[in-house]
Amino acid sequence: MTSPAVSITSLTHSWPGSDPVLDIRQFHVGSGESVFLVGPSGSGKSTLLGLIAGVTPVQSGQVDVLGEAMLPKKPQKRDALRASRLGVIFQMFNLVPYLNAVENTLLPLQFSADRRKRLQDSGVDGPDEARRLLRELGLGDASLGKRATDLSVGQQQRVAAARALIGGPGLVIADEPTSALDHSARDAFIALLMAECEARGAALLFVSHDETLARHFDRKVDLREINVAGVAA
Amino acid sequence: MTPALLSLAWKSLGNRAVSVTLTVATIALSVMLFLSVERVRAGVSDGFNSTISETDLIVGARSGAINLLLYSVFHLGDPTANISWDSYELIDTAPNVSWTVPISLGDSHRGFRVVGTTTGFFDHYKYGRSRALDMRDGRPFTGLHQAVIGAEVARQLDYDLGDEILLAHGIGRVSFSEHSDHDFEIVGVLAPTGTPIDRSVLVSLESIEAIHVGWEAGAAPRRGADAGLPDDLTPDSVTAVLVGLDSPIRVLALQRQINTYEGEALSAVLPGVALSQLWRVVGVAERAFVAVSILVIVVGLCGILTALSAGLNERRREMAVLRAVGARSGDVFFLLIIEAMTIALLGAMVGVLIATGGFAILSPLIAARYGFDLPVMPGWTDLAVVAILTPTGAAFGAWPAWRALRNALVDGLSIRI
Numbered sequence: 122m123t124s125p126a127v128s129i130t131s132l133t134h135s136w137p138g139s140d141p142v143l144d145i146r147q148f149h150v151g152s153g154e155s156v157f158l159v160g161p162s163g164s165g166k167s168t169l170l171g172l173i174a175g176v177t178p179v180q181s182g183q184v185d186v187l188g189e190a191m192l193p194k195k196p197q198k199r200d201a202l203r204a205s206r207l208g209v210i211f212q213m214f215n216l217v218p219y220l221n222a223v224e225n226t227l228l229p230l231q232f233s234a235d236r237r238k239r240l241q242d243s244g245v246d247g248p249d250e251a252r253r254l255l256r257e258l259g260l261g262d263a264s265l266g267k268r269a270t271d272l273s274v275g276q277q278q279r280v281a282a283a284r285a286l287i288g289g290p291g292l293v294i295a296d297e298p299t300s301a302l303d304h305s306a307r308d309a310f311i312a313l314l315m316a317e318c319e320a321r322g323a324a325l326l327f328v329s330h331d332e333t334l335a336r337h338f339d340r341k342v343d344l345r346e347i348n349v350a351g352v353a354a
Numbered sequence: 355m356t357p358a359l360l361s362l363a364w365k366s367l368g369n370r371a372v373s374v375t376l377t378v379a380t381i382a383l384s385v386m387l388f389l390s391v392e393r394v395r396a397g398v399s400d401g402f403n404s405t406i407s408e409t410d411l412i413v414g415a416r417s418g419a420i421n422l423l424l425y426s427v428f429h430l431g432d433p434t435a436n437i438s439w440d441s442y443e444l445i446d447t448a449p450n451v452s453w454t455v456p457i458s459l460g461d462s463h464r465g466f467r468v469v470g471t472t473t474g475f476f477d478h479y480k481y482g483r484s485r486a487l488d489m490r491d492g493r494p495f496t497g498l499h500q501a502v503i504g505a506e507v508a509r510q511l512d513y514d515l516g517d518e519i520l521l522a523h524g525i526g527r528v529s530f531s532e533h534s535d536h537d538f539e540i541v542g543v544l545a546p547t548g549t550p551i552d553r554s555v556l557v558s559l560e561s562i563e564a565i566h567v568g569w570e571a572g573a574a575p576r577r578g579a580d581a582g583l584p585d586d587l588t589p590d591s592v593t594a595v596l597v598g599l600d601s602p603i604r605v606l607a608l609q610r611q612i613n614t615y616e617g618e619a620l621s622a623v624l625p626g627v628a629l630s631q632l633w634r635v636v637g638v639a640e641r642a643f644v645a646v647s648i649l650v651i652v653v654g655l656c657g658i659l660t661a662l663s664a665g666l667n668e669r670r671r672e673m674a675v676l677r678a679v680g681a682r683s684g685d686v687f688f689l690l691i692i693e694a695m696t697i698a699l700l701g702a703m704v705g706v707l708i709a710t711g712g713f714a715i716l717s718p719l720i721a722a723r724y725g726f727d728l729p730v731m732p733g734w735t736d737l738a739v740v741a742i743l744t745p746t747g748a749a750f751g752a753w754p755a756w757r758a759l760r761n762a763l764v765d766g767l768s769i770r771i
Contacts, residue, residue: 167766167767168766170767171767174767176677176766176767177767196682196683197682200681200682200683203678203680204680205680209678209679211675211678214671214675216675217362217672217675218672219366219368220362220365224365228676228679229680231358232358232680232681232685296767
């Protein structure tokens with residue numbers, strides 16, 4: 122049986138000097154599943170994503186990602202897992218400003234030998250794969266060599282998606298990736314992202330405060346329902 | 355990870371080309387200043403310590419080594435006493451003595467010292483690495499009333515071959531008692547040496563003797579008193595003697611012999627030893643210059659702090675993105691360290707290039723005018739500057755790098771604007 126993409130048990134987290142922001146008994150994203158996580162700003166979404174991505178160390182509780190425990194004392198291991206098997210898309214400013222579209226897409230390969238190896242094993246060259254992904258996501262050839270700062274916001278988000286997908290990650294985390302896009306671009310982007318994740322068998326954890334997007338996904342989870350932090354006992 | 359970070363650092367620097375270029379320029383200029391001071395210092399020190407070479411002993415009336423060196427070689431101050439001609443002849447004929455050059459000081463021409471000597475001076479006086487005096491124009495003096503002048507005398511007073519000059523008694527710039535009856539003809543002009551010879555007027559011992567005939571009372575002779583010159587113009591005494599030996603092994607023995615000579619109170623000094631003693635006194639100034647130019651480099655390096663710190667807040671997003679694609683927090687730290695190192699390395703190398711280029715142009719001009727040889731090609735010092743400055747630059751990047759690391763840990767994946 123394949124391990125779940127995300128499995129969280131009894132997770133609590135508080136930032137220094139403040140009350141707990143997260144207290145989650147159970148949270149689960151199945152392998153290859155697409156989950157829509159909704160919650161207003163300030164509900165601890167970003168903190169949760171930081172914990173899942175292994176950027177923030179877990180204080181108490183258990184977080185497993187793609188079958189591996191995100192251990193608080195093993196930052197290198199968490200970084201390696203993120204580099205190798207996660208893809209992350211932000212709301213905006215996803216790209217390193219001094220790199221072009223293809224170079225930005227190739228970034229995860231530079232930080233992970235595993236990711237490079239997976240590409241090699243499937244007989245694909247990194248830059249070729251980057252260009253292919255970018256074209257597939259609708260970026261014209263003229264834009265491939267453009268610096269990040271010369272791309273439109275919509276194009277930047279597509280580059281971010283390509284970067285998250287390159288080298289076949291097991292889980293893509295998207296933090297409000299469409300909030301900077303207009304309505305029609307938003308639906309097109311989500312459809313494209315879903316299709317790409319599905320084609321690669323990657324799970325998708327999509328976070329947003331906009332509930333109208335929920336219909337695109339396998340399952341919707343409201344953070345307010347699973348997070349009991351701040352709720353009077 | 356390192357090649358990835360290197361290329362990221364390089365592109366990141368390229369993205370901030372203007373501020374990076376300015377910082378590199380600041381460091382390059384400070385490095386150039388340091389290297390210039392260092393090269394001039396080395397050149398001056400070399401030049402000073404070889405003001406006189408291949409002379410084994412300098413002999414004068416009993417006095418300290420530095421004092422003897424100052425008046426006989428640098429023409430500064432006055433001799434305490436003279437050496438009798440008898441003593442000179444005794445030294446000249448001593449066993450193992452290969453050559454001697456007597457020197458007689460005491461007169462001047464418009465502020466420049468007149469050196470009475472023999473033509474042996476042109477053969478035996480060496481400076482630098484055994485460089486002989488080079489006659490730029492004309493020839494050595496052969497008789498009375500002929501003078502050879504140093505390069506600086508010729509330049510400042512605009513003298514040329516065939517010009518006639520008057521010698522004055524005493525050494526002041528303004529002369530009250532000129533030997534007005536005794537015109538000297540310039541028969542030779544020396545090439546620059548970077549030594550006190552450049553500021554000297556060389557005449558024969560006999561000429562010195564001749565112009566002083568009738569001055570025995572200590573004042574100018576009455577007009578017409580020098581109707582005839584004596585046949586023998588051998589002086590009674592000289593100021594100092596330069597001595598060369600057949601074999602350097604004999605130097606100390608002869609030195610002791612002269613120092614303990616009972617007929618007259620004499621001192622013999624080793625020029626090399628006396629020069630380095632003197633340099634220890636004069637050299638304090640050069641160390642001050644070096645200290646100042648090192649401080650200038652430190653100021654230049656502070657530019658790295660400014661350049662990296664200024665962009666830090668705008669780069670928080672960039673760092674969060676790098677973290678998201680798998681960069682470790684240490685990678686964020688090293689990215690900035692590499693940037694700092696690159697700036698320092700570029701600055702140091704550009705500085706060395708400018709210094710080398712500058713000295714390639716200036717060195718021949720300085721050598722022609724002042725007789726100094728300044729090194730042109732980069733040497734160990736330049737290599738050391740590059741080798742020391744690069745890690746120092748990295749150290750200066752440590753503080754902004756540490757701040758970036760702390761930001762990255764606090765920010766996590768959430769991007770602050």
